[in-house]
Amino acid sequence: MVVKSQIKFIKNLQQKKHRIQHKMFVAEGVKLVRELLDSDFEVEEIYTTDLGLVKNADKKQKISEADLQKMSGLKSPNKILAVFHFPIEKEIRATDWIVVLDDVRDPGNLGTIIRLCDWFGIDQLVCSKNTVDCFNPKTLQATMGSVSRVNMVYADLFDFLKKTSLPIYGAFMDGSTVYREQFPDKGILVMGNEANGVSAEVEALITKKIAIPQFGKSNTESLNVATATAILLNEIRRG
Amino acid sequence: MVVKSQIKFIKNLQQKKHRIQHKMFVAEGVKLVRELLDSDFEVEEIYTTDLGLVKNADKKQKISEADLQKMSGLKSPNKILAVFHFPIEKEIRATDWIVVLDDVRDPGNLGTIIRLCDWFGIDQLVCSKNTVDCFNPKTLQATMGSVSRVNMVYADLFDFLKKTSLPIYGAFMDGSTVYREQFPDKGILVMGNEANGVSAEVEALITKKIAIPQFGKSNTESLNVATATAILLNEIRRG
Numbered sequence A, B: 001m002v003v004k005s006q007i008k009f010i011k012n013l014q015q016k017k018h019r020i021q022h023k024m025f026v027a028e029g030v031k032l033v034r035e036l037l038d039s040d041f042e043v044e045e046i047y048t049t050d051l052g053l054v055k056n057a058d059k060k061q062k063i064s065e066a067d068l069q070k071m072s073g074l075k076s077p078n079k080i081l082a083v084f085h086f087p088i089e090k091e092i093r094a095t096d097w098i099v100v101l102d103d104v105r106d107p108g109n110l111g112t113i114i115r116l117c118d119w120f121g122i123d124q125l126v127c128s129k130n131t132v133d134c135f136n137p138k139t140l141q142a143t144m145g146s147v148s149r150v151n152m153v154y155a156d157l158f159d160f161l162k163k164t165s166l167p168i169y170g171a172f173m174d175g176s177t178v179y180r181e182q183f184p185d186k187g188i189l190v191m192g193n194e195a196n197g198v199s200a201e202v203e204a205l206i207t208k209k210i211a212i213p214q215f216g217k218s219n220t221e222s223l224n225v226a227t228a229t230a231i232l233l234n235e236i237r238r239g
Helices: A004-012 A016-022 A030-037 A065-071 A107-119 A137-143 A157-163 A225-238 B004-012 B016-022 B030-037 B065-071 B107-119 B137-143 B157-163 B225-238
Strands: A024-028 A043-048 A060-062 A080-085 A098-101 A124-128 A151-155 A168-177 A188-191 A208-211 B024-028 B043-048 B060-062 B080-085 B098-101 B124-128 B151-155 B168-177 B188-191 B208-211
Touching: A004 A065, A016 A024, A024 A030, A024 A137, A030 A043, A030 A080, A030 A137, A043 A065, A098 A107, A098 A157, A107 A124, A107 A137, A107 A225, A107 B225, A124 A157, A151 A157, A157 A188, A168 A225, A188 A225, A225 B107, A225 B225, B004 B065, B016 B024, B024 B030, B024 B137, B030 B043, B030 B080, B030 B137, B043 B065, B098 B107, B098 B157, B107 B124, B107 B137, B107 B225, B124 B157, B151 B157, B157 B188, B168 B225, B188 B225
Parallel strands: A043 A060, A098 A124, A098 A188, A124 A151, A168 A188, A168 A208, B043 B060, B098 B124, B098 B188, B124 B151, B168 B188, B168 B208
Antiparallel strands: A024 A080, A043 A080, B024 B080, B043 B080
């Protein structure tokens, strides 16, 4: 039996301020919840219409479709919803490529970028403090569970980039073509905001500006930040 | 002065069946409407809160914020909304690369793919009849106006592919690595459905199955169809 206060608590976790206050977030859907349960994330409670969906013996309770509907942030809730604790932030290491996001605002874009990092074996992502929250429900859905395999840190980018010894590549419309770039084994790739690109403060610390050549007519809009990240990570890994 | 019947007509155009019935669609926002007005699309009527936003002398009328709100499919309407006629379908020519979509269902994915085609100078897109409608409002928003520069055709893919003399490449999880592929000057790239990939019927006509190598852990979800298209079009164009 779910009580009203639990439903209210879970609904509140849709909002960033409540997530930060409680250091917890909500994940929904069979695939996402299973991936997080199989990871280092610590689960607080699992609510499901079908107890057989996950192995965990404790911390799960059966609920009605109606209660799931009340808790859920989705239009069509998918059988299970779980509350997890924020992971412990791990330190960023300079051992491989690192993706840095300077003020990416769209939750779907962030989720897609996390999934891309996971695909390309890049497990470190540093976001500016203004970048959208990685535990935003829309971001989590777009990651398809990849969020459990990528170490995410929110940091002051200027401080972080100032201290690194790695070369810092940044995506710019007027950068040099990525096709001629010989990427090193490790480095940093900075991607900017959807509308304004990389901020001036961060731009000052970029070692090399790179761009994806355009083949269409000149009045074409720039690429979306998630698709540009896909192309650049592929260029880095293809060697 | 906007009358109720106009508002109802425009709201109806949010639905595919009404768009097909009237052979018209709605575009919203300054950027998108301007791009379509500058293209071959024929405009039926423009509704705007600020007549100075577009040059067109006729076919535009000033409306109140309140009326725009009533017509709009957006949460935050952006000053202008226009009704356009469907373009005349042009025949697909075998003169360059052609992208083929086999049952892509997400409007945002289709919009992103149209924008990618435009970026990479591919102006021919053939969609299966079950692929989401390119005049879906979410698709149009995601194209950022690129829809005016890409010729879109909905066709029976089996018939279309059966007749072509071009080599047919398809994205498959178990395809051979795209990094070793020497792409010809022209060909066809087939991308499949978000959940099920390329259909068996179309798969039978594929000349070469290609894949984007994975560098992360093996339990990673496949790439999203729009990001996979980004990477493959980049591979085709980079040479």
